[in-house]
Amino acid sequence: MEVDGDGFQLVSGKRCRHRCRSKQKTVTHSGQDNQSVENLSSALQYLVNSVDRCRLELDSSDFKRDFEVAAVKAGILKVRGDAKNDIDEEYCQLEAIVSYGIGNFSSCPIARYQMSFLTILCELLKVKESNCYLFDPLFTNLEREGVLRWGYQLINVNEEGKRLSKGGTLFYMPHCSKALYNNLLWANWDPSHLENTIVIGNSFNRISESIPERKFKNDFLYIFKAMKITQETTMANTFLHKDVFNNTSIHTFLHAHGAKSLPTELNDPLFWVKTEEPKYDDDDTEIITASNNCHNRGLNDIN
Secondary structure (H helix, E strand, O other), X not given: OOEOOOOOEOOXXXXXXXXXXXXXXXXXXXXXXXXXXXXXXXXHHHHHHHHHHHHHHHHOOHHXXXXXXXXXXXXXXXXXXXXXXXXXXXXXXXXEEEEEOOOOOOOOHHHHHHHHHHHHHHHHOOOOHHHEEEEOXXXXXXXXXXXXXXXXXXXXXXXXXXXXXXOEEEEEEOOOOHHHXXXXXXXXXXXHHHOOEEEEXXXXXXXXXXOOHXXXXXXXXXXXXXXXXXXXEEOXXXXXXXXXXXXXXXXXXXXXXXXXXXXXXXXXXXXXXXXXXXXXXXXXXXXXXXXXXXXXXXXOOOO
């Protein structure tokens, strides 16, 4: 994989879907295994400290402030008072954050910054850590321990992005595959669910511009259709490391946010017809499916 001078992995179109992490075992009934436990504890503390350092860097960056401005524009943060820059860090009725596809934040600097930004999202949007759910099929045992250390919840099955939005849910999906966004929209293809759904991830506009319309409609129908009911707010890429949050937008659905009227599709029953579950060509899709057994190894080690 190509790496820049700072040790950052350059963003590529494919995730490591054919790579399977070996299952790590930790037991405590021998001197050698006790040493393993101590090593794991030290590695975990080092990982937590590394993410915390990334958080401090983000806290003092223009990117965080620019995100707050974008979030106000998107309608997921409120403005209180008359001052234009007086941002009330509060979101109405947001009940959960679901994070898919952050990657190996113990070894990848990009993933580490994305992980630290998740802590900022919880703070800004007033979501308890216990209502924040994470899944990546490439998480190591150490990374799953880290997730639990922060008080987050692990999703222990590969949902392939097909989680129903119950109440206000923000899906944090930086640099995920088109199929994962498409699956999420398919699962929530109903006005009552989509209006309570927020997606922070790859720009849908950029996706639509990157592939021919016919292929876009055939392979990723729900992103294609959602374009008609989506408000996309670009997140300015002002962070020092440009490959961490590049091509990232906030997507909300079926909200006017200053528009004169709601989308006409809202009342069109044909628009909301839901087809069978999306299927993809394994050789042409950047998604790790639940059917690939190696990617589900070790998920039940830590409950």
